[in-house]
Amino acid sequence: MTWEVIRKTAAERSSATLTEAVRAQFTWADAESMLDGLPGGGLNIAYEAIDRHVAAGHGAEEAICWFGKDGRTRRLSYADLASETARFANLMVANGLRPGDRLFAIAERVPDLYIAALGTLKAGMVFSPLFWAFGPDPIRMRIEIGEAKALVTTAAIYRRKIAAWREEFPSLKLVLIIGDEAPEGCVALGPAMAGVSDQFDIVQTRPEDPALIHFTSGTTGRPKGAVHVHKAVVMHAAAGRYALELVPGRRYWCTADPGWVTGTSFGIISPLVNRVCMIIDEADFDPERWYSILQDQKVEVWYTAPTAIRMMMRAGKDVAARYDFSALRFMASVGEPLNPEAVVWGNEVFGRPFHDNWWQTETGGIMIANTAAMDIHPGSMGKPLPGIEAGIVERDGDEVRECAPGEIGELALRQGWPSMMRAYLHEEARYKKCFASGWYLSGDLAVRDAEGYFWFVGRADDLIKSSGHLIGPFEVESALIEHPAVAEAAVIGLPDETAGEVVKAYVALNPGYEPSEELERDIRGLARKKLGPSVAPREVAFRKTLPKTRSGKIMRRLLKARELGLPEGDISTLESDET
Ligand code: ATP
Numbered sequence: 112m113t114w115e116v117i118r119k120t121a122a123e124r125s126s127a128t129l130t131e132a133v134r135a136q137f138t139w140a141d142a143e144s145m146l147d148g149l150p151g152g153g154l155n156i157a158y159e160a161i162d163r164h165v166a167a168g169h170g171a172e173e174a175i176c177w178f179g180k181d182g183r184t185r186r187l188s189y190a191d192l193a194s195e196t197a198r199f200a201n202l203m204v205a206n207g208l209r210p211g212d213r214l215f216a217i218a219e220r221v222p223d224l225y226i227a228a229l230g231t232l233k234a235g236m237v238f239s240p241l242f243w244a245f246g247p248d249p250i251r252m253r254i255e256i257g258e259a260k261a262l263v264t265t266a267a268i269y270r271r272k273i274a275a276w277r278e279e280f281p282s283l284k285l286v287l288i289i290g291d292e293a294p295e296g297c298v299a300l301g302p303a304m305a306g307v308s309d310q311f312d313i314v315q316t317r318p319e320d321p322a323l324i325h326f327t328s329g330t331t332g333r334p335k336g337a338v339h340v341h342k343a344v345v346m347h348a349a350a351g352r353y354a355l356e357l358v359p360g361r362r363y364w365c366t367a368d369p370g371w372v373t374g375t376s377f378g379i380i381s382p383l384v385n386r387v388c389m390i391i392d393e394a395d396f397d398p399e400r401w402y403s404i405l406q407d408q409k410v411e412v413w414y415t416a417p418t419a420i421r422m423m424m425r426a427g428k429d430v431a432a433r434y435d436f437s438a439l440r441f442m443a444s445v446g447e448p449l450n451p452e453a454v455v456w457g458n459e460v461f462g463r464p465f466h467d468n469w470w471q472t473e474t475g476g477i478m479i480a481n482t483a484a485m486d487i488h489p490g491s492m493g494k495p496l497p498g499i500e501a502g503i504v505e506r507d508g509d510e511v512r513e514c515a516p517g518e519i520g521e522l523a524l525r526q527g528w529p530s531m532m533r534a535y536l537h538e539e540a541r542y543k544k545c546f547a548s549g550w551y552l553s554g555d556l557a558v559r560d561a562e563g564y565f566w567f568v569g570r571a572d573d574l575i576k577s578s579g580h581l582i583g584p585f586e587v588e589s590a591l592i593e594h595p596a597v598a599e600a601a602v603i604g605l606p607d608e609t610a611g612e613v614v615k616a617y618v619a620l621n622p623g624y625e626p627s628e629e630l631e632r633d634i635r636g637l638a639r640k641k642l643g644p645s646v647a648p649r650e651v652a653f654r655k656t657l658p659k660t661r662s663g664k665i666m667r668r669l670l671k672a673r674e675l676g677l678p679e680g681d682i683s684t685l686e687s688d689e690t
């Protein structure tokens with residue numbers, strides 16, 4: 112498959128913050144110099160995100176511009192955020208919580224969630240966000256693994272998902288309920304915040320003190336709790352600037368929920384550290400609502416995900432054509448491979464391409480990216496950010512061999528960047544297995560081309576071996592969604608006596624198309640033409656939706672387990688699943 116390279120103009124190149132000169136000279140000391148450090152010593156993410164801007168005279172600038180589901184809006188300046196988060200930190204102290212204690216948050220995207228996150232960090236405590244739509248069991252399991260001492264949630268979530276088992280966790284000392292009233296045994300956040308001071312001396316955390324615990328998406332199995340330290344803010348500062356073009360005053364919208372690592376690292380910390388104005392929308396995805404926000408809020412930088420982009424494509428270009436996107440200057444995507452068709456579609460609809468970037472909960476920040484100055488090869492994740500050394504390797508026990516350009520191998524990162532996870536909670540062995548010979552091994556397969564661009568192939572578990580070919584699901588899925596009827600696709604390998612494995616595809620259709628034998632043949636025909644007979648799917652099954660994690664990632668392992676009649680494994684993060 113060949114897609115035309117999207118060349119950047121000279122103007123785009125010269126205005127880009129990450130010029131080749133910056134890239135060539137970069138050292139981590141440069142990134143550290145983007146930060147101030149706590150007066151009196153130490154490093155605290157919340158200070159870098161808020162109070163230092165106030166100290167430098169930027170308190171009146173807008174930090175948060177929030178839109179509620181019910182039409183309400185709320186705006187918070189950096190000064191407002193400084194006092195609200197100070198109150199929250201005082202509340203922690205008043206309730207006997209100590210630095211290092213863990214606070215979990217389970218709430219929809221309301222301002223109090225953001226205040227709680229940063230207030231927790233000011234108190235020197237560890238913040239762990241959970242996605243609000245999780246059911247009772249996934250919440251309970253994570254609270255148990257994380258040994259939560261405090262919890263912030265809403266009355267509705269508390270009653271439906273927490274009240275029944277709360278008593279089993281006596282170490283959970285404090286449950287704060289957003290709003291003015293609280294069920295028995297809980298504390299209402301509104302009045303409690305009003306009763307404490309808005310001045311607080313930020314706890315002098317050190318760079319290696321834990322700050323965040325993020326649970327992975329559970330796409331490939333049981334979710335892991337990745338521990339991140341305050342020093343990660345060095346990466347948040349640099350990656351925000353270089354991969355997302357975040358500069359002071361810019362209007363930025365990250366659509367990820369803070370329940371996932373993207374929504375915290377690049378939906379709270381990185382934007383505030385880079386002093387932008389964050390747009391937050393409480394509501395769920397809806398193409399028209401999203402286009403209105405982009406237009407009316409004059410969003411300049413937009414960070415979103417492939418599943419949302421595919422839903423916009425499904426809604427059609429004519430819906431987008433009714434809006435004005437002239438304020439937009441940079442668009443990025445993360446979370447899953449971004450199909451080349453989506454990159455090209457974005458370029459047509461918004462007048463600029465989506466810039467795909469790759470990272471994981473474990474890496475704590477963006478690692479590989481298409482930056483503003485780079486030409487875009489649709490379908491490629493881009494190149495490592497400055498300071499990041501990425502490799503394609505093959506692991507053999509404790510040894511690691513580097514692969515040649517063009518060869519498929521495991522995507523690995525040279526250890527030592529600031530936002531690397533420091534542990535998987537209670538899973539020392541699983542953590543240790545991620546490292547060999549100075550490399551962190553990601554579990555993803557990729558290829559590097561001669562120009563140094565990285566191309567995602569698939570998860571190591573999802574690779575298909577058919578008649579001597581190594582087949583990455585991403586390539587096949589991207590070919591399938593080029594068919595006008597196909598909105599989304601997932602492919603897996605099934606055991607086959609002669610070929611070893613054969614490819615089976617599942618597709619969800621665009622509006623206006625119905626499953627039929629003829630359509631199945633037609634889709635297979637297109638795939639055969641694009642990919643060749645040995646790579647194209649042998650069978651295409653129609654589904655209303657594909658099974659996905661709540662963070663929007665296709666769960667291929669579940670399709671495969673069902674097909675083979677095997678146990679489904681951990682499905683605590685499974686969201687949509689209609690056959
Ligand atoms: P688990 O580790 O529990 O199976 P997960 O890997 O999906 O879940 P996350 O850390 O949220 O959990 O997701 C990181 C993964 O998402 C990456 O390892 C990769 O497989 C995928 N991913 C993220 N961004 C991209 C991208 N730009 N292109 C391709 N894949 C991506």
Ligand code: MG
Pocket residue numbers: 327331471554
């Ligand atoms: Mg993972």
